[in-house]
Amino acid sequence: MPPRNKRNKPENRTKTKLHSADGRRGILLGAGLALALAAAWFGWQAFPKAPEIRNVLLISIDTCRADRLSCYGYSSKTTPNIDAIAAEGTLFRNAYTPVPMTLPAHCSMLTGTIPPYHGIHDNAQYGFGETTLADLLKARGFYTGAIVSVMILDRRYGLDQGFDTYQDTMPATPKEKTDKERKGGDTTRLALDFLDRNREKPFFLFLHYYDPHTPYEPPEPFASQFQGKPYEGEIAFVDSCIGQVIAKLKELGLYDSTLLVIASDHGEMLGEHGEMFHTFFVYQAAVRVVLVMKLPGQKQGRVVEEPVGLVDIVPTICGLLKAQPPRTIQGVDLTPRLKGGKTARANRDFYCESLTPTKLGGNSLLGLVQGNWKYIQTTRPELYDLEKDPGEETNLASSRADMAASLQSRLKSLLEKEVRSRSGGKSAELDSTALANLAALGYVRGSVVEDFTFSQDKEDPKDLIGYQTDANKVQNLIHFEKYAEAKRLCDKMLKEKPKLANTYNLLGTIALAEKDPAAAEGKFRKALELNPQDDKARLGLARALLAQGKRDGAIEELTKSLEINPLNAEAHSFLGQTFLEKGDRQKALAHWADSLRLDPNQPETLDLAAKALLERGQPDLALQHWESQLRLQPENAQAMSRVALLKSNPQYPKLINFPEALALARESCEITGYKDLPCLYALATALAKSARLPEASEIATQALKLAEEAGDTALAANIKDLLEFCKRNQPGKQNQD
Numbered sequence: 001m002p003p004r005n006k007r008n009k010p011e012n013r014t015k016t017k018l019h020s021a022d023g024r025r026g027i028l029l030g031a032g033l034a035l036a037l038a039a040a041w042f043g044w045q046a047f048p049k050a051p052e053i054r055n056v057l058l059i060s061i062d063t064c065r066a067d068r069l070s071c072y073g074y075s076s077k078t079t080p081n082i083d084a085i086a087a088e089g090t091l092f093r094n095a096y097t098p099v100p101m102t103l104p105a106h107c108s109m110l111t112g113t114i115p116p117y118h119g120i121h122d123n124a125q126y127g128f129g130e131t132t133l134a135d136l137l138k139a140r141g142f143y144t145g146a147i148v149s150v151m152i153l154d155r156r157y158g159l160d161q162g163f164d165t166y167q168d169t170m171p172a173t174p175k176e177k178t179d180k181e182r183k184g185g186d187t188t189r190l191a192l193d194f195l196d197r198n199r200e201k202p203f204f205l206f207l208h209y210y211d212p213h214t215p216y217e218p219p220e221p222f223a224s225q226f227q228g229k230p231y232e233g234e235i236a237f238v239d240s241c242i243g244q245v246i247a248k249l250k251e252l253g254l255y256d257s258t259l260l261v262i263a264s265d266h267g268e269m270l271g272e273h274g275e276m277f278h279t280f281f282v283y284q285a286a287v288r289v290v291l292v293m294k295l296p297g298q299k300q301g302r303v304v305e306e307p308v309g310l311v312d313i314v315p316t317i318c319g320l321l322k323a324q325p326p327r328t329i330q331g332v333d334l335t336p337r338l339k340g341g342k343t344a345r346a347n348r349d350f351y352c353e354s355l356t357p358t359k360l361g362g363n364s365l366l367g368l369v370q371g372n373w374k375y376i377q378t379t380r381p382e383l384y385d386l387e388k389d390p391g392e393e394t395n396l397a398s399s400r401a402d403m404a405a406s407l408q409s410r411l412k413s414l415l416e417k418e419v420r421s422r423s424g425g426k427s428a429e430l431d432s433t434a435l436a437n438l439a440a441l442g443y444v445r446g447s448v449v450e451d452f453t454f455s456q457d458k459e460d461p462k463d464l465i466g467y468q469t470d471a472n473k474v475q476n477l478i479h480f481e482k483y484a485e486a487k488r489l490c491d492k493m494l495k496e497k498p499k500l501a502n503t504y505n506l507l508g509t510i511a512l513a514e515k516d517p518a519a520a521e522g523k524f525r526k527a528l529e530l531n532p533q534d535d536k537a538r539l540g541l542a543r544a545l546l547a548q549g550k551r552d553g554a555i556e557e558l559t560k561s562l563e564i565n566p567l568n569a570e571a572h573s574f575l576g577q578t579f580l581e582k583g584d585r586q587k588a589l590a591h592w593a594d595s596l597r598l599d600p601n602q603p604e605t606l607d608l609a610a611k612a613l614l615e616r617g618q619p620d621l622a623l624q625h626w627e628s629q630l631r632l633q634p635e636n637a638q639a640m641s642r643v644a645l646l647k648s649n650p651q652y653p654k655l656i657n658f659p660e661a662l663a664l665a666r667e668s669c670e671i672t673g674y675k676d677l678p679c680l681y682a683l684a685t686a687l688a689k690s691a692r693l694p695e696a697s698e699i700a701t702q703a704l705k706l707a708e709e710a711g712d713t714a715l716a717a718n719i720k721d722l723l724e725f726c727k728r729n730q731p732g733k734q735n736q737d
Helices: 010-046 080-088 102-109 133-139 184-197 230-251 310-320 356-360 401-418 432-440 465-479 483-496 501-513 517-530 535-547 551-564 569-581 585-598 603-615 619-632 637-646 658-671 677-689 693-710 713-728
Strands: 055-061 090-092 143-147 165-167 203-209 258-264 291-294 302-304 350-354 365-370 373-377 382-385
Touching: 055 102, 055 230, 080 230, 080 258, 080 291, 102 310, 133 143, 133 203, 133 310, 143 184, 184 203, 184 230, 203 230, 230 258, 258 310, 291 310, 350 401, 356 465, 365 401, 373 401, 382 401, 465 483, 465 501, 483 501, 501 517, 501 535, 517 535, 535 551, 535 569, 551 569, 569 585, 569 603, 585 603, 603 619, 603 637, 619 637, 637 658, 637 677, 658 677, 677 693, 677 713, 693 713
Parallel strands: 055 203, 055 258, 090 302, 143 165, 143 203
Antiparallel strands: 090 291, 258 291, 350 365, 365 373, 373 382
16 A cells, blocks of 8 residues: 555644635735725725814803703703704713802803912902913914903903903993993804904904893794793804804814814803802702813714813813913813813812802802712701702701711812912992993892801801892892882891891992982991991992082091901092092092002093093093003093093193094094084094194084083183184195095
8 A cells, every 4th residue: 555645644634724724814814904904094084183273262151051952951952053063072961160150150261270269259359360261372372362241251350361352342222331241143243253354363262152141032033932931042042143153163264173162151040949040059050061172173972971160171272282281270181081081080079169148148158069979068068969869959968977078078178278368359340330230130249258167157048048039139120220119129128137238238229329318328327237347338328428418427438448348449449539529639549549559440440530630730641541441441432532632732742643633533423423522522623633624623613512502611612712723724725634
């Protein structure tokens, strides 16, 4: 039998099969590798590297509850445009504001710090001076602009820091020089203009909408579409405005190079826990906010469930731009979550507060959210399991005392670390119109107290909410001059809370409005009996005394007010006015200087000081004050006319600037419809000094008629002199434009 072929040996046959299998596997592996490489190549082609961030657009929606947006689960389609952005970007389902109030919330949004650090706890406070997002982006070459829609974000409070342009002048209304807010349509038009003008350069635009704030008055068609739900209609209206801005970005080819951030500063209670609006409580309806971010080129939407905060916006934008954020911020960089990564930081604590109850002598509300737990420190502490009890109806502070104690300890540690050494925010100097507008917006005037002591001796805010609601109603009634109704409600408040000084302050304010300073004096004195440290009551008393000609008494009360609060710019300003009425211009100027040092953003005080300086023969300083007033009020026609007169007066040769004087005077007349006497006189003077004598004569003749009708003999004499100058210097042929 012939020997078998070696290759036919059983063991060799096995090897042959193995080799054959290896070969096939190699072919398959090779093919697989080729397919993988091809897939990777096609994937790279389909999903190229994300575009770099060229522009940053931060949109803030005031007073917007997250659960009223359809992308957050609301039953009606309220926000199709924001929904579309969220579908491509990242929606943070549980985002928190540190404070349910416009000014302090925006201070946190633009700095990444909480109120105990930046020191602003209330509207109408100034003293803000932290590094803002605008500062950081401007340093990186961005052109920075802001468009805000309410007087509460006026530059006087410091939020204009770092912005190249800050549009805060509210539109004119038929009854007042300016309105308290800008409607969404006007805000949008300004935004579209900003985008058109700045399309060629990297920009940061902070765009603020105020419409969802009370009163809820959505325009058509949203009023009809959301009949019976005007708050939701306002949100839908703002969404449509945002849609126009997004459409403009796409039209200009900027959409895919712009980082979009949409947030709300706080929510709205809408009657939950007895609060109709916001500022008082720190329940979820007020502190859970909207936060949506979309990276340039991002198309795949994500939803993040873990808690985040408004304080995370600054560090996140810095992280995306590879910029170093300030070390002082309390927020964290959410970039990993935007790119589908893991949590930014586990077991984070989110702080929230309301010091509003301290205006009424009540306790602070100091909150801490960790995961699904929320703790509120006050007279009767509160603890809620947000997962099981999102409406915060069952207080577990007693049954889960261990958890309450743990969160209280963490809250104490946080405050010990973050509360800065400061004497508290200072109340800003507000004119009568600004005060009335603040009241009309639903804010009780007064100073909050920075109380982080965890005292349980003061009244619980839960027992004060009824009074707070009534006080808001009284403020509104005063604004609309319904004084009899306001007094009836104050009587009810006195019966319920007889020891609250605030009611007597309201009654004193009503008496002043009714031109009854004697009655006002009695009300403010009663307020001071209840609270001798109430510097606002002393200011009210001083006004009542001054209205009765009791200047020495007014000065005494203002001096006492400054002993209580030496940083009160308003008291210094009022003292200046009081000394001026006594004929002591030197002391008046000294107090105005102190007032402006504490708060340089006071248009009315600047105007008063400028007039006094001019009368003292210091036109250069007067000009500086009026120019500062114009920076704060760019459309103030009276300030324009005064600057124009100084810059066209031969008595002040160092100040002469005829072209600028003429431009300002003409603009002042355009603003006032050529019907304001001082503006017409300024224009006639500037035209005459610019050798445009026929025009000067025409305007001066118009001004003379108004002066004679008004009985202003002194100005009429000046205008006659000007007309004589024009007649005397009239050449045969005039230079024309």
